[in-house]
Amino acid sequence: MAELKLKQLQKTYEDGPTVIHGxxxxxxxxxxxxxxxxxxxxxxxTLRMIAGLEDISGGELIIGKQVVNDxxxxxxxxxxxxxxxxxxxxxxxxxxxxxxxxxAKQPKADVEAAVHRAADILQITHLLDxxxxxxxxxxxxxxxxxxxxxxxxxxFLFDEPLSNLDASLRIQMRIELAKLHKELATTMVYVTHxxxxxxxxxxxxxxxxxxxxxxxxxxxxxxxKPANLFVAGFLGSPRMNFLPSKVAGHGxxxxxxxxxxxxxxxxxxxxxxxxxxxxxxxxxxxxxxxxVDIVEHLGDTQIAYVRVKxxxxxxxxxxxSNHTPPANGSTVRIAITPETCHVFGEDGKVMMxxxxxxxxxx
Amino acid sequence: MTDIxxxxxxxxxxxxxxxTFNYQRWLNRSLHYLVLSALAVITVYPFWWTxxxxxxxxxxxYAFPPALLPxxxxxxNFLEVFQTINVWAFYKNSILISGATVVGTLIICSLxxxxxxxxxxxxxxxVFGAIVATMILPSEVNFLxxxxxxxxxxxTDTISGVVLPNLAGAVGIFLMKQAFEAVPQxxxxxxxxxxxxEWEVFWKIMLPLAKPALGALAILxxxxxxxxxxxxxxxxxxxxxxxxxxxxxxxxxxxxxxxxLVAAGAVLTVLPILIMFLFTQRYFLRGFEGAVK
Numbered sequence: 001m002a003e004l005k006l007k008q009l010q011k012t013y014e015d016g017p018t019v020i021h022g023x024x025x026x027x028x029x030x031x032x033x034x035x036x037x038x039x040x041x042x043x044x045x046t047l048r049m050i051a052g053l054e055d056i057s058g059g060e061l062i063i064g065k066q067v068v069n070d071x072x073x074x075x076x077x078x079x080x081x082x083x084x085x086x087x088x089x090x091x092x093x094x095x096x097x098x099x100x101x102x103x104a105k106q107p108k109a110d111v112e113a114a115v116h117r118a119a120d121i122l123q124i125t126h127l128l129d130x131x132x133x134x135x136x137x138x139x140x141x142x143x144x145x146x147x148x149x150x151x152x153x154x155x156f157l158f159d160e161p162l163s164n165l166d167a168s169l170r171i172q173m174r175i176e177l178a179k180l181h182k183e184l185a186t187t188m189v190y191v192t193h194x195x196x197x198x199x200x201x202x203x204x205x206x207x208x209x210x211x212x213x214x215x216x217x218x219x220x221x222x223x224x225k226p227a228n229l230f231v232a233g234f235l236g237s238p239r240m241n242f243l244p245s246k247v248a249g250h251g252x253x254x255x256x257x258x259x260x261x262x263x264x265x266x267x268x269x270x271x272x273x274x275x276x277x278x279x280x281x282x283x284x285x286x287x288x289x290x291x292v293d294i295v296e297h298l299g300d301t302q303i304a305y306v307r308v309k310x311x312x313x314x315x316x317x318x319x320x321s322n323h324t325p326p327a328n329g330s331t332v333r334i335a336i337t338p339e340t341c342h343v344f345g346e347d348g349k350v351m352m353x354x355x356x357x358x359x360x361x362x
Numbered sequence: 363m364t365d366i367x368x369x370x371x372x373x374x375x376x377x378x379x380x381x382t383f384n385y386q387r388w389l390n391r392s393l394h395y396l397v398l399s400a401l402a403v404i405t406v407y408p409f410w411w412t413x414x415x416x417x418x419x420x421x422x423x424y425a426f427p428p429a430l431l432p433x434x435x436x437x438x439n440f441l442e443v444f445q446t447i448n449v450w451a452f453y454k455n456s457i458l459i460s461g462a463t464v465v466g467t468l469i470i471c472s473l474x475x476x477x478x479x480x481x482x483x484x485x486x487x488x489v490f491g492a493i494v495a496t497m498i499l500p501s502e503v504n505f506l507x508x509x510x511x512x513x514x515x516x517x518t519d520t521i522s523g524v525v526l527p528n529l530a531g532a533v534g535i536f537l538m539k540q541a542f543e544a545v546p547q548x549x550x551x552x553x554x555x556x557x558x559x560e561w562e563v564f565w566k567i568m569l570p571l572a573k574p575a576l577g578a579l580a581i582l583x584x585x586x587x588x589x590x591x592x593x594x595x596x597x598x599x600x601x602x603x604x605x606x607x608x609x610x611x612x613x614x615x616x617x618x619x620x621x622x623l624v625a626a627g628a629v630l631t632v633l634p635i636l637i638m639f640l641f642t643q644r645y646f647l648r649g650f651e652g653a654v655k
Contacts (some may be wrong), residue, residue, distance in 0.1 A: 088549060090570040
């Protein structure tokens with residue numbers, strides 16, 4: 001087990017762009033840290049730098065108490081599970097799992113014992129003599145995890161390990177990974193672009209964007225208190241609704257001259273963005289007029305997409321499954337309470353309002 | 363009410379079209395087979411003629427049209443070959459030369475191809491370009507310089523002298539490079555995280571995964587080494603060191619030329635390699651799949 005410190009970590013490709021712009025992050029011993037972000041945001045590159053598969057252009061990477069910038073991958077005490085599983089096709093499951101230990105010249109009996117122990121944990125003992133091509137996707141993923149477990153690393157690295165599995169298997173493996181973390185209590189760094197995986201697995205989440213970390217925190221903290229527009233929009237499904245508005249008198253003026261009682265110490269006319277989660281918008285007889293675009297029925301819930309005058313994107317409204325769905329094209333009224341609103345300034349960062357009163361949008 | 367038993371006029375069209383299409387396909391396929399059969403006849407006929415000539419004990423050798431079946435077949439010519447030259451010694455030399463060439467080529471070409479395929483170094487593309495450029499030159503161009511080198515090294519009339527200049531071929535390096543490039547990067551990364559150094563990645567991951575290409579290269583090299591005639595006849599001076607391909611030329615006397623005897627010798631030379639190729643052609647084709655993707 002070990003803690004990880006990323007200090008001003010930077011990656012610049014030869015004659016190419018800088019893709020990681022000096023990130024700082026402390027990952028605690030035994031913590032399950034999830035890197036999440038859109039494609040090309042630098043999360044996998046950071047993971048590969050931790051693994052020793054990418055050179056570090058600047059800053060320091062510390063595993064345990066040792067700076068490992070120039071330490072080869074094999075000597076960093078890390079094990080990695082790849083998106084493609086990366087099982088050696090010419091070796092059996094047993095040989096795949098024991099490969100690292102055999103390279104380390106461990107006695108045969110020890111290798112065999114370690115392989116069996118890991119296979120027991122993952123319930124793949126009956127597959128030990130098969131080749132990877134004779135395994136299903138889920139079994140291959142278990143073997144890949146098994147290969148990592150066998151080496152008893154200080155840090156586990158997972159690079160989108162579930163993205164090649166079908167939906168039901170992904171949920172099953174997600175639960176198993178969470179159990180595994182509890183059982184092994186080892187530091188784990190997990191890269192995903194799937195926010196559900198991030199929210200359910202991570203002790204903490206680091207949200208990446210454009211080679212920078214936008215925010216680090218517990219899943220709930222990020223969901224409830226996003227630091228900026230990017231994090232607010234990235235976490236949550238459907239994503240947070242953004243309503244452009246401006247400071248006017250004692251509140252904020254929205255589209256269609258509606259007002260919201262949120263006071264900000266800013267001059268009148270200053271543009272701000274109001275963020276509201278779909279579950280925080282009410283559908284009723286009072287409030288802002290909106291036209292229903294479409295209603296999605298998801299079984300346990302319904303999502304109504306409504307259009308409001310002067311707001312470009314439709315707003316998502318989450319409704320209970322027993323709510324009578326509004327007809328497509330009908331006019332409804334939506335209500336927003338100031339306490340559930342997030343206000344973002346022109347720079348996209350969250351602003352703390354001076355006073356919020358329980359006022360319904362009128 | 364619509365009569366569902368009557369098909370609308372438009373429904374008949376696909377069936378008609380399908381008939382026309384099938385006819386065209388049949389015609390295309392027939393043409394394909396015709397061209398392929400013609401090519402097969404052109405390729406196979408010389409071998410067949412040699413075999414017919416070798417097993418026939420009577421009739422005119424150069425009759426026209428040539429005989430398609432042997433006249434009074436027998437093994438007389440083959441027995442005479444064994445009485446005239448030391449076939450077993452020539453076989454032994456051919457096996458040694460071919461075996462050493464195959465093993466050496468696999469080692470040299472793999473080791474040369476791996477860094478070109480998987481390592482980043484200055485001038486990598488230039489090195490590969492230079493290697494590929496040598497494919498333009500006919501191998502005979504190298505005979506003079508190779509002979510001087512072999513002579514200076516004191517390797518004339520030795521198996522090493524025949525083998526060494528043939529070990530590093532552009533085709534082999536190209537074939538192995540393509541095979542190594544087809545191995546997913548994740549496997550190499552996984553091996554490195556597992557603790558493998560560069561040599562272990564090459565030996566334990568890359569080479570086993572390049573087996574089909576190694577097989578194809580082995581067959582290709584074996585055929586070419588077994589059949590080579592000019593270079594061994596330049597390097598070898600003692601008859602007892604000759605490979606079979608050179609040795610059979612001794613069936614041609616100074617004042618007489620027994621075509622049937624030479625044909626029997628040619629059959630004895632080609633037969634082992636032909637049988638081996640028939641059994642291994644599947645691997646040969648599989649090995650080339652990666653190279654022509």
